[in-house]
Amino acid sequence: MSIKARTGLVLAIGFLLGSLVSVTHSVFADRGNNAELPYEQARMLAEVLERVRQGYVDPVDDEELMEHAIRGMLSSLDQHSNFMDPEEFQQMQERTSGRYGGLGIEVTQEDGVITVIAPIADSPAAAADIRSGDRILTVDGEPLEGMSLSEAVSKMRGEPGSSVVLGILSEDEEEARDVELVRERIQTRSVRERMIEPGIGYINITHFRDQVGNQTRDAMARLTSENGSHLDGLVIDMRNNPGGILRGAVEVSDLFLDEGIIVTAEGRAPSSQLSREASRGDLMLGAPIVVLVNRGSASAAEIVAGALQDHGRAVVLGQTSFGKGSVQTIMPLPDQAAMKLTTARYKTPSGRAIEKDGVHPDLSFTNGVPSLRDGAVLGERAREAWERGSEADAGDDQDLAHALRILRGMSGLALAEDG
Secondary structure: OOHHHHHHHHHHHHHHHHHHHHHHHHHHHHHOOOOOOOHHHHHHHHHHHHHHHHHOOOOOOHHHHHHHHHHHHHHOOOOOOEEEOHHHHHHHHHHHHOEEEEOOEEEEEEOOEEEEEEEOOOOHHHHOOOOOOOEEEEEOOEEOOOOOHHHHHHHHOOOOOOEEEEEEEOOOOOOOEEEEEEOEEEEOOOEEEEEEEOOEEEEEEOOEOOOHHHHHHHHHHHHHHHHOOOOOEEEEEOOOOOOEOHHHHHHHHHOOOOOOEEEEEEOOOHHHOEEEEOOOOOOOOOOOEEEEEOOOOOOHHHHHHHHHHHOOOOEEEEOOOOOOOEEEEEEEOHHHOEEEEEEEEEEOOOOOEOOOOOOOOOEEEEOOEEEEOOOOHHHHHHHHHHHHOOOOOOOOOHHHHHHHHHHHHHOOOOOOOOO
């Protein structure tokens, strides 16, 4: 490498890194973080970039090379941080709005493998019986190993009506199977409701998109109107709910709480610290609630389950949730790109961390036999109510049948009573 080329590249990268130092100082100034980015590592980065440009077996586009460097920097932090080019950024915004083209799968990356958090209700993935915990190994025969999460998602997306073949390895299988799906325009309806018997309502929240708080409030109004009076019990079903926006989780939790903290988040930057509290107005007026969760319940769904559980407002029934309790901040970048950076971790009102550990149910059932979470006061009450309650028929949905039996056994008792 010539001295001129090396000097030019070092100066260019030095300018970029200097800008980053300036931003870093402005963000963390009040925390006394004045550490300089190391010059030797900056020089090494310049050296590596130039050697790749000059010596790699195939020509490499400079912009593409820099993008890969940025992607690697972010994806090496954790499975949720990543770089989004303009197309990926636009797709992310479409997903948040609840209308987009694709397969209807929420995925994450575990140990470098693309893993299903949950399929979205009424999507091609749900119709194909793709489940939480399934691993996606290939797309149209192309291995996903070594790809970033955003790259893998881009491979799965496409025009509505086009088909794609996923190589799926389920937890209970030894060999992967090919699953062909046809992409659709995904229009997520976040909330569905119905009366499951007189006095007892059922709300299924499939996703935390825009307006989920208002949709849940409207669903409760329809249930109350259909019942002719306030409900005696409610099932909130968040199984296979992969989460969504924090605001939606706070709004839904607030509908069933009168006071207290809903969720907190802790991070290094002052802007990443947050605490959200409930306002008065429990739509159930203290009547019992059972929340259903499973391994496919993640993120915002875990915030709601954890908040209602910690406040003794609802019995959480089912399986331990996914354990996605980190906060990602979307930061726009030049040229309509963006980066998603993990900036904080959520905690339930009692201070429990959600990340990796998940929300543990108060009550779970194995072969029809109930078992309690350690220290689960509401779980003990729920088990007693289950023993008092009459058998309920919910078809193949045993957790829903158990929830209904618990609510029958409570027969108008408020979970929020003293003791």
